[in-house]
Amino acid sequence: MTFPRLAPQRNLDKREIAKFERRFCMYDRNIVQAFETSEYRARLDKVRALMSSAGMDALVVISQANQCYLLGYNSLSGDEPQAALVTLHNDPYFILRKMDANAAVEAGCWLPQDRIIAYPESYVGGEASAWDVIGQFVKDKVGASARLGVEVSGLGVFSYPRLVAALGGEEPIDASDLVGSCRLVKSERELLYMKEAAAIGDRAMLAGIDKVAVGVRHCEVGAAIMSALCAGTESIHGGPPVSPPYIRGGMLAIAPHQFWIDEVFAAGQQYYVGPITGTRHRYVAPLTRTVHLGPVPPRRQNQHEGVLAGHRAALDALRPGATCADVARAFQAAIRPYGLTKDSRLGYSVGLDWTDGPSLGTNNDTEILANMTFLVHLGFYEPGEFYFLSDTVRVTESGAEPLSNVPRILFERPA
């Protein structure tokens, strides 16, 4: 078998990239925003419409991904309390520890500096809770009678009551899913970043598979993949990877959430590589492929063909008007003739987060819309029979299209 070569980045129009690669100068500083301020404002307007419908005057945004979505702030400082305050008529506030507040604009936040509020470093690592400060600030800004939404699910058992007490004691409206629901349908520019992430991921996947051989340590394939994910392409800087690759297979490694172990590749065994993803401005586009060392026996070929049939059925079903459950049922029906079953979900919405919305499972009735993006994530974990194929796909009127150009084959390597 000839080792497949990656097609040129046919999903990526170079002029399209160039259009977006210029820099923005704001507030007398040479900072880099991932999106035009107008796009952030449009997102806020969508959020405000939902807030109004739900009877909220203000919303406290806790999720880091939602803060990034609304404010452009792309820095993983969220181990310590930080919150965005969205009101119906004015620009948001962003409250975070001093160390990060000083740098929020440099980290991509489009807000003017006077909307970025720092709390002292003495709140970090000691007994005092910064949720007290954040709650107090919000109460001072919106008034005690404001009807307040809070992303409650982002708070811990201890932090939630402290925040509520600082807000004045009134139980807020739970708005955990409000901003997330606005993130499901992607804009053209979000899709561009996901395609860039996919182009990087494609290179990394082929670099990793190229390295798989009998006797090679799993960690060395990990090294090849991580190196390629970071390095990016000639025209696209690689963003910091969000996860190491999963390299799983052989007789030992059935744990689906373990990356790799101290092991070498063995002849006659099958391994999956991934999910891996390139990263652009926090957007991801994961993919997974499976490799066999030596000639593929018929039962494994059958499994591969069954999953491919399921993959095709799922992508065909992923179109506006269908529900997540419809997609799961179409997949189940397509793999059944091959003697395959899969009782776990077959994927989920993907974008700014690896898992950023509804699951493709028979227990989920979310309606599919155009330009939603899903990770179709087909993992089978029978010992000695591991198989995994996954693709990030974009929903179009005529079904979903994968962002990856890596062939959907069972890769065969010499043994």
Next chain:
Amino acid sequence: MTFPRLAPQRNLDKREIAKFERRFCMYDRNIVQAFETSEYRARLDKVRALMSSAGMDALVVISQANQCYLLGYNSLSGDEPQAALVTLHNDPYFILRKMDANAAVEAGCWLPQDRIIAYPESYVGGEASAWDVIGQFVKDKVGASARLGVEVSGLGVFSYPRLVAALGGEEPIDASDLVGSCRLVKSERELLYMKEAAAIGDRAMLAGIDKVAVGVRHCEVGAAIMSALCAGTESIHGGPPVSPPYIRGGMLAIAPHQFWIDEVFAAGQQYYVGPITGTRHRYVAPLTRTVHLGPVPPRRQNQHEGVLAGHRAALDALRPGATCADVARAFQAAIRPYGLTKDSRLGYSVGLDWTDGPSLGTNNDTEILANMTFLVHLGFYEPGEFYFLSDTVRVTESGAEPLSNVPRILFERPA
């Protein structure tokens, strides 16, 4: 300046490694445990002693790091509910989703298969909560009258009341810090894994600094580092990295929790590289160094020397009997003559987690004990004047010793 070469792994005795590299055969399977079962049992006995003192009959362990510490289970499946149940007299139970329960032994868990309890995949991605199942299981095992401890801080605002309801409605004792307090003093074998992680990190640091040059993209230094972290050394497989490196500096990048941006290195600027860490069986040992492109001006040399003085003072103060606050004060006193101040903490306990215990801050009175391990983490984020030096250190009777062999110099690269 000659580019410094790394000393041979003088912290690592090869016989010491060999002793630990053999495999364990248990339950008729060829599985790999990070520690002897006897070490896990000794840890459980420490936990049980604290449970007894606190009047608990049973403890529900939620933290993934604590599950790894007590059960050996090393897989990042904790996005979905999973819990260990520790009682005073019998082996623990471990309850997790079916996909992961099937593979828990392969993921290093020393428990016999009949103590590993699977809940159905239908609880994942839908409306039903697996905390109901977990709570019900615990109640059935320990009885309604048992005095129960729960790691409450590991639960969300919504999951906590569901778990409590399933447990029978009685408010449990908060045991969030109980297991963590047992993890602070490291065993010889834990220290070995941290030294292995440090040996890998040292290679990665030098590979990264070697790549820094005017015009090089930050992401390429990221690639060199991640590749080396994964690949490990000839004798030590690299574990999956827990984080990309931070590559920060120049005029733009002051955000302390951002990894890197789409930027190239510039002449006359200073950058810090790290914290980065190798990983062994989940143990980490981060380090950070700073690089200057071109001749180092006197004010930056002064800053470097001031931080070095603080580093020495902190390591000297880190000895049994002192408190975290003592160490912070010794550091502050040592940097003051250089005109430096640092208002954030100067590090924290490190081990199975990057941040696994008390902070080295003036607001923390935890007592220092021998064989505790700390990340001494000296970051300065003034725009254009970034400086960062950090080391993972082990507390001995005569002060702390760093695990890294990378010279504590301000690295100078041609510009």
